[in-house]
Amino acid sequence: MRGKTLLIVCGGIEATHGIARAKEMGLHVVVSDMNPEAPGFALADDRLIASTYDVEATRAAALDYDRKIRRIHGVICIGADVPLTVASVAEALGLPGIPVSSARLATDKLAMKQRFSALGVPVPWYAALHSADDLERHLKERGPDLVVKPVDSRGGRGVQRLNTGIDPCLAFARAQCQSPTRRVMVEAFLDGPQVSTESMMLDGVAYTPGFSDRNYEYLDRFAPFFIENGGDLPSHLPEWTQHAVCETVEAAGRALGIENGNIKGDIVVHRGQPYVIELAARLSGGYFSTREIPLNTGVDFVGCVIRMAMGERVTPQDLTPRYRKPVIQRYVFPEPGRIIRIAGIEEAERLPGIEEIVVSLNPGDIVPPPTSSAARAAMILATGDTRDQALAAANAAVARIKVETATP
Ligand SMILES: Nc1ncnc2c1ncn2[C@@H]1O[C@H](COP(=O)(O)OP(=O)(O)OP(=O)(O)O)[C@@H](O)[C@H]1O
Ligand SMILES: [Mg+2]
Numbered sequence: 590m591r592g593k594t595l596l597i598v599c600g601g602i603e604a605t606h607g608i609a610r611a612k613e614m615g616l617h618v619v620v621s622d623m624n625p626e627a628p629g630f631a632l633a634d635d636r637l638i639a640s641t642y643d644v645e646a647t648r649a650a651a652l653d654y655d656r657k658i659r660r661i662h663g664v665i666c667i668g669a670d671v672p673l674t675v676a677s678v679a680e681a682l683g684l685p686g687i688p689v690s691s692a693r694l695a696t697d698k699l700a701m702k703q704r705f706s707a708l709g710v711p712v713p714w715y716a717a718l719h720s721a722d723d724l725e726r727h728l729k730e731r732g733p734d735l736v737v738k739p740v741d742s743r744g745g746r747g748v749q750r751l752n753t754g755i756d757p758c759l760a761f762a763r764a765q766c767q768s769p770t771r772r773v774m775v776e777a778f779l780d781g782p783q784v785s786t787e788s789m790m791l792d793g794v795a796y797t798p799g800f801s802d803r804n805y806e807y808l809d810r811f812a813p814f815f816i817e818n819g820g821d822l823p824s825h826l827p828e829w830t831q832h833a834v835c836e837t838v839e840a841a842g843r844a845l846g847i848e849n850g851n852i853k854g855d856i857v858v859h860r861g862q863p864y865v866i867e868l869a870a871r872l873s874g875g876y877f878s879t880r881e882i883p884l885n886t887g888v889d890f891v892g893c894v895i896r897m898a899m900g901e902r903v904t905p906q907d908l909t910p911r912y913r914k915p916v917i918q919r920y921v922f923p924e925p926g927r928i929i930r931i932a933g934i935e936e937a938e939r940l941p942g943i944e945e946i947v948v949s950l951n952p953g954d955i956v957p958p959p960t961s962s963a964a965r966a967a968m969i970l971a972t973g974d975t976r977d978q979a980l981a982a983a984n985a986a987v988a989r990i991k992v993e994t995a996t997p
Pocket of ligand 1: 736738744748776777778779780783815855866867
């Protein structure tokens, strides 16, 4: 595999670990991104300027590179929700990848849920919304415990819980603004523990080394929005529940037509039963695939995804956790406004148990109001011999980091 060429779609900050991993594997790495300043470009051997979301532009740039400069042998995305771009490039160049039809389903929450319900994969009750009046009607029929969301956005943008007294017209309009196709849907809110899973399908069987309890301690603080404050690994759920989640994820992967490929699940365990909120056909963002899984299990998940993309064999053993080391991830949420100063990072990094701190905003940047994951300024990863040790380290780091903002 050494010396072969891998195209990584996205050069954002969350892609940098994966780009570095591909380089370590001896690959010639081409990165595509719209932003000429993308941090991943600094690690890449070659650069293509094309928006990650622009399927046509990325495909054209990849074909041109493949024809004129160097043969491309594999394509993946990291840190960007663009499976359609990846599947289209793979199809155009005859490379390994998931079907374009699977990628399409994975980026349309409505089509995905229709497919899941048709094939018996458990999902919350859902419906398409054409207007705020539609939403009023559902509220009358089903009561207020509903979630409104754009059909095709990400990062929690426009996802709102309605039992918070929010005006349905406003909720509908906010969700619609976040949808590139201006489509909105509603779902029943299912309470219960939420988990993130990261699996690889090998000939229709899911192997799931990534299993994290999502931390929603700020559900009330950020209501009506859902903003995750990191996660805990290994999971606290009983073994049999974890098993049921993994089986549901496998059924969901198959339902989308993904026999070989990696999938990221957002699952809620409601009254003991797993339901799929979403299944993404790509590597997770937020450092789950690149950092948390390797720290927690010793599994080189990104390496496995790269190998599969290059047409190499990945085995169940490659995906089997070697250990379960406690890992805690937490975020820093500053007051909204323009950042004046960030202090305490180095001190926090020196604390025992701190594996990594990634600062995503800089002085001069604007911290938006907490309506999506964009409101986070820094990410902390901590480990320890026990969960309590790792948690104490993460909390100590959060307390040390001071992000001073001023209202513009
Ligand atoms: N029906 C539901 N029941 C319970 N919680 C839900 C439901 N729908 C969404 N949520 C919560 O809101 C979060 C964001 O929703 P969703 O995954 O649909 O949006 P997203 O924009 O894809 O966000 P992300 O990129 O964080 O996955 C979910 O991870 C979950 O915590
Ligand atoms: Mg999601």
